[in-house]
Amino acid sequence: MTKITILNAATKELITRDMTAEEQAEFDARQVSQFDTAMKNLRNKRNQLLIDTDFHALSDNTMSADMTTYRQELRDITNGITTVEQANAVVFPTKP
């Protein structure tokens, strides 16, 4: 059982006790897995790299084959990742 600490600022009473079943359920629902965090970080970095090259996709510009490949590799970078270790070990493609 997870502990909960409650300070009553008015009385200065400080208690640490086991969570009730209801508090534990709420706590559990708020927990984010390490995998979710690692994937979120990976996607944030990937999305920023795509944004950085979005101007190549403007209608008055012809995107080079290298840039097309680079951007597709970025989009595919999360494919097949199933563990935190894999997510943290991703090597991003080199920008052409």
Added chain:
Amino acid sequence: MALSKIDAANFLTGTIPQGNVANASLSAVTALPAAIPTGSLVLITETNISGTGAFHITNLFSSTYRDYKIIGSGLKQATDNTHWIFQLRTSSAAVSSGYYWAGVGARNTGSAVDAGEEGATDFSIISNAASDTHATSFDMTLYDPYGYQVSKNYTCIAGGRRSGDGGHLICTSGFLANDTRMEGIMINVDNGNMTAGNIKVYGIKGS
């Protein structure tokens, strides 16, 4: 001579000559400031936390103060790469919806960090904190949480060691879309327990 006020600008240490006071007895000093001056920063609570999943402070906000400064230092958690978050509490429970926040910052590598959420379950203090000997710290201000305004605002500067990386800093701010009077806060991490830290709350009196 009645001792009615100690002016910080003229404050001197030493001994008042016996002949300059009407009565040297402490009980005879009757004209100390009757109220906390506007703008004063007053320490309300200081707590060391350890080995807990959630830290609540109840009966914290009141009409005595308008704004509150919360300083967290030496904060550590059991799980690496976790997110320090907090919620405001009404008189009965923590509020778990309606949080809007944005954050900008940087890593020591120079990479920018930005994040944000709308209609979230909590406010952000800092994400991706490392669980090692290097702690996380923050300096936060809550603006009139005890009022009935339609939104409750906060600003926060947090930093420390980033998971798998060097130092990081993030400045967050946002609002809780809720016009209920808030009376406390709840601080936790989004994965596992908080293992150490010191939380101080100061009240700032309004006019």
